[in-house]
Amino acid sequence: MSTGKIVSLLAQADIGVYAVSLDQRIVFWNRGAERILGYTAEQVVGRHCYEVVGGVTPGGLTPACQEGCPSLRALQAGSVPRAVEMQLLSISGERKTVPLTTMVVSGAIRDMPIIVHLFESGDWAADRDRAATEVRHELTGSGVDIFSDRAGAAAPVAATDTLTPRELEVLRLVSLSRTTDEIATELGISAHTVRNHVRHFRRKLGAATKLEAVLTALRQGVLDWN
Structure with missing residues (x-):
């Protein structure tokens, strides 16, 4: 299922939903999120989540996601991201x-x-678990892979030492859904060279597809925007 169709499903949720890309830029913001926090989608899409919602744990001072996404850190540790209370x-x-x-x-x-982030507030908070479960069932029933539900062993030694700096650059851009031509233009190299780098990092990560390579890199902590 395409990201566009996933977003269409999330738009129908009764609770607050926002989604970010792997570099933590907001790519989706529904009406529920607008109702709870007051921002419109036009005000937040394209901005880093920690610059907008600045989520902190109760009593905390620094946004929990400012030093990287906690959900991705959980995946690298081999655990399933858990529901948390945030301000x-x-x-x-x-x-x-x-x-x-x-x-x-x-x-x-x-x-x-x-x-994807699901949340609710005030008198509606009691309905959050029910609504979140409904969203999860809607996604999985439509063929969406909820990668974070699959806990595994802690990540093996990262492949960073085997990927070249250019391969890492290309991998990061691939993870942000850039096309081959877009990557070539951004890095000032040919499309043929981009495809060679993709082939090399797929082999080094033991991945059959670009998506599998990105998911493996997430587990290993190879992808890092900090």
């Missing part, structure tokens, strides 16, 4: 305490993973 910054400047559930989902081969 999110609303447009009024008030911090709202919400239960937050995260999922790392992957779509079709050409669409890279996104990190």
Whole structure:
């Protein structure tokens, strides 16, 4: 399933939902998120999540995701990201305490993973688990792979020492759904060279597809935007 279709499913959710790309830029923001925090999609899409919602744990000072996504760190440790209580910054400047559930989902081969956040507040918070379960069933029933539900062993030694700097650059851009031509233009190299780098990092990561390579790299902690 394409990322676009995943977004269409999330748009129908009754609770607050926002999704970020692997470099933590907001790619989707539904009406529920607008109702709870006050920001419109136009105000937040394209910005880093920690610059907008600045989620902190109760009593905390630094946004939990400022040093990298906690959900991705959980995957690298071999665990399933758990629901947590967070204080999110609303447009009024008030911090709202919400239960937050995260999922790392992957779509079709050409669409890279996104990190989905589900939350609710106030009198609606009691319905969050039910609504989150409904969203999960809707996604899986439509063929969406919730990658973060599959806990595994802690990540093996990262392949960073075997991937060249250029291969890492190409891998990062692939993980953000850039096309071969877009990567070639951004890096100032030929499309043929891009395809060679893709072939090399797939082999080194033991991956049959680009999507599999990205998911493996997430497990190993190879992809890092900090």
